[in-house]
Amino acid sequence: MAVAYVQEFKINDGDTSTTNYDAVSDALSLKSPPAGLIAHTAGFDHDRGVFRIFDVWESRDAGQQFMDSKLMPIVEQMAADRPAEEFAPPSAEYWYDLHDTMS
Secondary structure, three states, X not given: OOEEEEEEEEOOOOOOOOHHHHHHHHHHOOOOOOOOEEEEEEEXXXXXXXXXXXXXXXXXXXXXXXXXXXXXXXXXXXXXXXXXXXXXXXXXXXXXXXXXXXX
């Protein structure tokens, strides 16, 4: 069953730069979607005051494997190299099962 994975980062002081997202994306240097990824989106929800990453994965295991092996080592290194206020963790992060998908 497909699953959704959501991360939200609060917009602080009107800052709508994508510096951290772009740096992580560049470091991943993906040429094609990782195994199990159905869709990846990222953008600002100004009504809710967040930058949201919304992914659809074939399974939670596929998404978690990518995060554990590829994404988190990059994020952890970048977070260690920057002041906390410049590289804050998500304000919300969660998974949920999808009832239906269409492509």
